[in-house]
Amino acid sequence: MTGYAALQLPLAALALVLFIVDAVAAVLAVIVVGLPILMVSMPATRWLVGVHRRFAAHVLGSPVPPPYRSTEGEGRLESLRTMASDPMSWRDLAWLLIALPLALTTSLIVLILLVPIVTGIAWWFGVGPIMVARSRIDRWFLAFGTTERLEQRVEALTETRSQSLDHAAAELRRIERDLHDGAQARLAGLGMTIGMAAELLERDPEGARKMLAEARLTSSAVLGDLRDVVHGIHPPVLADRGLRAAIEALALDLAVPVEVTGDAPAGLPAPVESATYFTVAECLANVAKHSDAQRAWVELASPPGQLTVVVGDDGRGGADPSAGTGMRGVARRLAAFDGTMTVSSPIGGPTLVTLEVPCDLSSPRTTPSSGTA
Amino acid sequence: MRLVIAEDHALLRDGLIRILEAHDHEIVAAIEHGDQLAEALADPSAEAAVLDVRLPPTHTDEGLKAAVAVRSGRPGFPVMVLSQYVERIYARELLASGEGGIGYLLKDRVGDVGEFVDALDRIAAGGTVLDPQVVSAVMARQAPVERLTAREREVLALMAEGRSNAAIASALFVTEKAVGKHTNSIFAKLDLPMAPDDNRRVLAVLAWLGV
Numbered sequence: 001m002t003g004y005a006a007l008q009l010p011l012a013a014l015a016l017v018l019f020i021v022d023a024v025a026a027v028l029a030v031i032v033v034g035l036p037i038l039m040v041s042m043p044a045t046r047w048l049v050g051v052h053r054r055f056a057a058h059v060l061g062s063p064v065p066p067p068y069r070s071t072e073g074e075g076r077l078e079s080l081r082t083m084a085s086d087p088m089s090w091r092d093l094a095w096l097l098i099a100l101p102l103a104l105t106t107s108l109i110v111l112i113l114l115v116p117i118v119t120g121i122a123w124w125f126g127v128g129p130i131m132v133a134r135s136r137i138d139r140w141f142l143a144f145g146t147t148e149r150l151e152q153r154v155e156a157l158t159e160t161r162s163q164s165l166d167h168a169a170a171e172l173r174r175i176e177r178d179l180h181d182g183a184q185a186r187l188a189g190l191g192m193t194i195g196m197a198a199e200l201l202e203r204d205p206e207g208a209r210k211m212l213a214e215a216r217l218t219s220s221a222v223l224g225d226l227r228d229v230v231h232g233i234h235p236p237v238l239a240d241r242g243l244r245a246a247i248e249a250l251a252l253d254l255a256v257p258v259e260v261t262g263d264a265p266a267g268l269p270a271p272v273e274s275a276t277y278f279t280v281a282e283c284l285a286n287v288a289k290h291s292d293a294q295r296a297w298v299e300l301a302s303p304p305g306q307l308t309v310v311v312g313d314d315g316r317g318g319a320d321p322s323a324g325t326g327m328r329g330v331a332r333r334l335a336a337f338d339g340t341m342t343v344s345s346p347i348g349g350p351t352l353v354t355l356e357v358p359c360d361l362s363s364p365r366t367t368p369s370s371g372t373a
Numbered sequence: 374m375r376l377v378i379a380e381d382h383a384l385l386r387d388g389l390i391r392i393l394e395a396h397d398h399e400i401v402a403a404i405e406h407g408d409q410l411a412e413a414l415a416d417p418s419a420e421a422a423v424l425d426v427r428l429p430p431t432h433t434d435e436g437l438k439a440a441v442a443v444r445s446g447r448p449g450f451p452v453m454v455l456s457q458y459v460e461r462i463y464a465r466e467l468l469a470s471g472e473g474g475i476g477y478l479l480k481d482r483v484g485d486v487g488e489f490v491d492a493l494d495r496i497a498a499g500g501t502v503l504d505p506q507v508v509s510a511v512m513a514r515q516a517p518v519e520r521l522t523a524r525e526r527e528v529l530a531l532m533a534e535g536r537s538n539a540a541i542a543s544a545l546f547v548t549e550k551a552v553g554k555h556t557n558s559i560f561a562k563l564d565l566p567m568a569p570d571d572n573r574r575v576l577a578v579l580a581w582l583g584v
Contacts, residue, residue, distance in 0.1 A: 216484045219481070219484060220484060223457070223479070223480070227457065227458050236457075236460065237462060240427075241433070241434065249460055249461065249462040252461045252465075253461065253510060
């Protein structure tokens with residue numbers, strides 16, 4: 001602990017320097033010159049603050065998570081804007097300001113106590129509480145409190161809930177339209193054909209026979225329509241055999257050879273399974289359509305409490321996840337389960353899409369169809 | 374033929390029984406539950422089976438599993454698997470369960486009674502019958518097939534449906550000799566060694582399904 005205390009003095013000096021640089025650059029940003037400085041100084045600030053978070057976590061024995069907003073997939077300027085509008089950045093800045101006096105009062109006391117022999121006992125017993133107090137102050141600045149975390153959670157849940165509802169409504173409309181234009185129309189036609197055949201039966205048996213043959217073809221087409229609708233709601237192989245087999249079945253129908261490895265955890269909740277399936281389906285469809293890939297792969301893994309799926313291809317890269325409505329749709333569907341999707345696709349490839357979905361396997365199944373088969 | 378049939382929907386089960394009995398087949402067991410299937414298939418007097426994929430209790434793939442199981446116990450036992458949907462992954466499992474005597478069709482095909490009864494006879498004679506929908510899905514993507522001409526693809530598709538050269542000839546309005554020439558060319562392009570013709574026909578279909 002004394003080591004930490006000693007280390008914090010030079011770091012406090014650095015904190016002051018960073019505060020000044022950040023402040024000056026922020027002012028200069030008005031005339032653009034400040035922007036490149038901020039691009040360096042803000043990550044540096046985050047690094048320094050991160051070091052103190054880890055100190056605090058170590059001393060307090062509980063994690064102090066860095067609760068920043070994600071800047072994943074954003075350009076430099078864009079991520080600068082996200083950082084600047086992140087309330088945590090402002091707390092970081094405030095902390096930089098108090099870091100010097102705080103370090104002087106706590107760390108210096110610890111070091112001074114160590115020097116003369118007479119205060120040795122005070123040093124021996126005092127360092128712990130002093131550093132714990134110091135870490136508490138750091139944590140108060142650098143991590144959100146319970147209330148703030150709950151507020152953020154409520155905000156995220158409200159947003160994903162409304163997205164899920166929109167998604168569900170859109171799906172229902174699509175199914176309604178598919179049934180209306182497909183099966184319903186054909187069944188109406190089927191009824192007419194059979195009616196006409198019944199009328200012709202006496203007068204023109206040959207004509208009636210032709211109509212019945214036609215009716216049979218129509219009934220086949222109706223079944224085909226219904227199959228397509230069912231496939232879009234819940235694919236049969238997913239219902240029969242679960243996620244891995246369903247992805248293998250998808251892979252078989254793709255023009256690009258796809259290797260499927262690993263397996264999903266047993267007893268995955270059906271809605272998670274289904275959302276993951278449709279996300280992988282969308283990813284593979286994109287591989288086939290845009291990537292020019294020679295091969296693709298899907299890796300399933302189940303670290304504790306989570307399902308991880310990586311869909312990769314050796315194609316040309318440069319995929320933009322925000323461009324396609326399909327990808328946005330499936331990402332929203334995953335978000336309803338706190339699932340995340342990250343895309344790495346440098347020009348020239350390879351493209352890697354990583355899906356991470358937390359799942360609580362102790363919760364009961366909601367449908368028997370994802371059963372034991 | 375003495376047949377075991379399994380279908381959980383009463384309407385479809387009655388329809389199947391009616392169609393099959395009208396074509397001089399005898400139904401030794403008509404089953405509606407997956408649990409009764411193993412026992413019925415163990416009956417030594419049964420000569421073939423017509424099974425629905427989805428049966429109680431789990432309503433997933435009992436019929437498919439039963440088909441694979443009975444053929445591991447009674448190699449070559451003819452089984453016709455019917456389903457509301459056909460999946461290539463299931464076709465592969467059925468074909469891997471032993472050579473010949475296997476069929477996999479959409480339930481809609483039963484409506485074309487003559488064709489359905491004919492398909493059943495073909496699998497009872499050791500043939501392989503795959504639904505045209507599986508066939509077209511494979512045709513759409515498989516790489517080795519790209520080496521075949523359009524006409525050869527048509528021939529291979531009909532071969533996968535279990536047709537003989539004579540039947541293929543009449544379907545395509547060509548002579549049987551011309552079909553023979555196409556099949557030989559298909560065997561050559563798919564690198565299939567010399568063997569009795571029936572065997573190579575099955576191998577051609579298997580190679581092409583990626584089994």
